Amino acid sequence: MKGGLPFGYTSASVAEIRENIDTEAAVVCLKDTAVDHPRVLIEAFIECIPDLLSWLETNGRDYPWRQTTDPWKVYSAEILLQRTRGDAVADIYDDFQDHFPTPRDLYEASEEEIREMVHSLGFVNHRTRTLKEIGELFVEEHAGKVPDSLDELTRPWRAGTYSARACQLFARGEPLALVDANYSRVIGRVLGYQMPDQPHKSDDVYELMEALVPKEPGLARAFNFAILDLGALICTPQNPRCETCPLQNACVYAGKQQLTD
DNA sequence: CTCCTGCTCG
DNA sequence: CGAGCGGGAG
Known part of the structure; x- marks a missing residue:
């Protein structure tokens, strides 16, 4: 695994991220949704990930169970x-x-x-x-x-x-995605993906989330913590703080918020 | 009052 | 599907 604890590998370049994500799989997952330009959205998302990881490095929550594998x-x-x-x-x-x-x-x-x-x-x-x-x-x-x-x-x-x-x-460094209400809200908002009522029971949701997780263990770890902490600190259910969000330039939801200002 | 790194049972 | 579990913090 690259990068140290607690967060993992948090200083990757866009090129490095791109090599570690199955863009095509992610685009396919968005194809049959209401989204207009899946490829553009996924690309924008990938280009924000370095910012997302450096956001984690300075703003992430440093819990003791993140200090160990x-x-x-x-x-x-x-x-x-x-x-x-x-x-x-x-x-x-x-x-x-x-x-x-x-x-x-x-x-x-x-x-x-x-x-x-x-x-x-x-x-x-x-x-x-x-x-x-x-x-x-x-x-x-x-x-x-x-x-x-x-x-x-x-x-x-x-x-x-x-x-x-x-x-x-x-602990084992497998590039899995976690699916819960927080996580689904963040990804759903960013990609404009209409989440089902019980996201954790949807194979489609797992497929999409999994496609977005970087394969390298240190990146997979950091990516997941970043989404988790975004959901808790920035992308909250009510009154999300889009102005300070590292994903705002790629986010469908933040874009809509700006239009209604 | 609501919400929190869910999960099982009816 | 929905209900229920649960104490603590805001």
């Missing part, structure tokens, strides 16, 4: 982060890793111990059961290691697609 530190963080603010997880994360530095420590812990650890995050019953099952499965079937496949990572109850893909992306 250790699969356990990443995967356990993803479970804690489900429907939960990063700042809330950051408050307990170091404590959690001290108590449960490996899946085996979780396996040997009492339910009360786990419950107390995750209490401040909410979803207490859910998370306790999930973490318990993760400990059991990883110890009994994977020698206490975090498995290296999406199928195995989604086997524990309430360990789903997003968490598994995030682990493979951030």
Whole structure:
């Protein structure tokens, strides 16, 4: 992987980005939508990505689980982060890793111990059961290691697609895209793509997002963090701050906003 | 009051 | 599909 932690490879040129993205695949994904000029849009998007990555370098959120590619530190963080603010997880994360530095420590812990650890995050019953099952499965079937496949990572109850893909992306360097409400909103606005009601259940959405992710692991990591942080800090559901967005020159939505000013 | 790196169940 | 889970922060 090129580039250092926490963000990955954040100083790539447009040429380098272009070599790492399947432009044709992305254009095809936009063809049958309401978009008028898919190729122009994708090209404009690609040309903004260096700015997007340098925006991440200075404005990205520096959480402890971004400082590592250790699969356990990443995967356990993803479970804690489900429907939960990063700042809330950051408050307990170091404590959690001290108590449960490996899946085996979780396996040997009492339910009360786990419950107390995750209490401040909410979803207490859910998370306790999930973490318990993760400990059991990883110890009994994977020698206490975090498995290296999406199928195995989604086997524990309430360990789903997003968490598994995030682990493979951030810990193993696989060029996957994450699909959730935030992510879909950002990509949907930028490319003028009409997102379905449940984006994470649409194969078309995954296909589009995946086409946009740079293949090089360090770039894939940085790209995903950048979109994630854009959704949280700039491209918010209401009152997005388009003026300070690194994608404003490529963004269909920001263009419309300017016209109505 | 809403929202947060989702996911399962009916 | 929709409902429900949940505490904490704004």
